[in-house]
Structure formats: C-alpha cells, structure tokens
Amino acid sequence: MDSDGDGESSVAEVIERELLLLSPAVRSSRALTEQLLDPEFVEVGASGRRWDRESMLSGMPVMQGAADDGPRYEAGEMTGALLAPGIVHLTFETVLDGRRARRSSIWRKLDDATGWRMYYHHATPVPEA
Numbered sequence: 001m002d003s004d005g006d007g008e009s010s011v012a013e014v015i016e017r018e019l020l021l022l023s024p025a026v027r028s029s030r031a032l033t034e035q036l037l038d039p040e041f042v043e044v045g046a047s048g049r050r051w052d053r054e055s056m057l058s059g060m061p062v063m064q065g066a067a068d069d070g071p072r073y074e075a076g077e078m079t080g081a082l083l084a085p086g087i088v089h090l091t092f093e094t095v096l097d098g099r100r101a102r103r104s105s106i107w108r109k110l111d112d113a114t115g116w117r118m119y120y121h122h123a124t125p126v127p128e129a
Contacts, residue, residue, distance in 0.1 A: 010082050011081065017107070024067060027066035037118050039053065046123040046124065064096055072096070073094045077092055086110070087106065088108075089107075091103065100126035103121065106118075
C-alpha cells in the first residue's frame with residue numbers, strides 16, 4: 001500500500017498513465033502502448049466491440065485520436081479509487097470529435113518493474129442531449 005495510506009499517489013500515477021494512453025504519441029506507438037496495457041487486457045469499447053490486448057495493439061495506431069493532426073481525446077471529471085493494494089479504478093468522460101463517452105478503467109500493478117498497467121476498460125457513449 002502507499003506510504004500515504006489512502007492510495008492518493010497510486011491514483012495520481014494511474015491518472016497520469018491513463019492520460020498518456022489518450023495521447024496521439026502513445027496511441028500511434030505500439031511499443032509505448034505495450035508498456036501500458038496489462039498482458040490480460042480486455043476492453044468493451046463505445047461501439048460495443050470487445051478488444052483483447054493484441055487487437056488493441058494492432059488497431060490503436062489507426063484509430064481516431066492517434067494522429068497528431070487529427071481529433072484528440074479531451075478527458076474530464078477523472079477520479080479514481082484504490083480498491084485494494086495494486087488495484088485502482090478510474091472513471092472519467094471523454095470527448096473525441098464531438099462524441100462524448102463515459103469511461104471506466106481498472107489498473108493493476110503486478111510488480112514495481114512493470115508498474116501500473118490497464119487491465120480492463122469500458123466505454124459507454126453519451127447520447128446527444
């Protein structure tokens with residue numbers, strides 16, 4: 001557990017890593033993305049599609065949000081909680097090219113050498129008002 005006792009430093013580190021995953025520099029780089037996705041990563045995307053680690057690593061460089069000159073993710077209302085030692089849950093919203101989504105990620109830390117990695121991610125589209 002963190003020396004601060006309440007997980008604030010773990011949550012802060014995971015938020016930093018989540019924001020990296022939303023950046024074009026990381027999304028366009030398989031090597032950088034590999035460092036942030038857990039070996040057992042699974043996602044249910046806003047489209048309803050289920051992604052495993054390999055399909056995400058292959059697909060991410062060509063998805064929206066990966067090009068420097070294209071639309072970028074804008075994240076807001078990001079909060080997190082330490083659920084147990086080595087497990088952090090984040091919730092937040094994103095806007096990409098005018099489309100909003102509510103998101104939830106679970107990050108786990110297997111050891112200090114690999115650091116925090118995204119284990120599970122879920123996105124739900126927010127309908128237009």
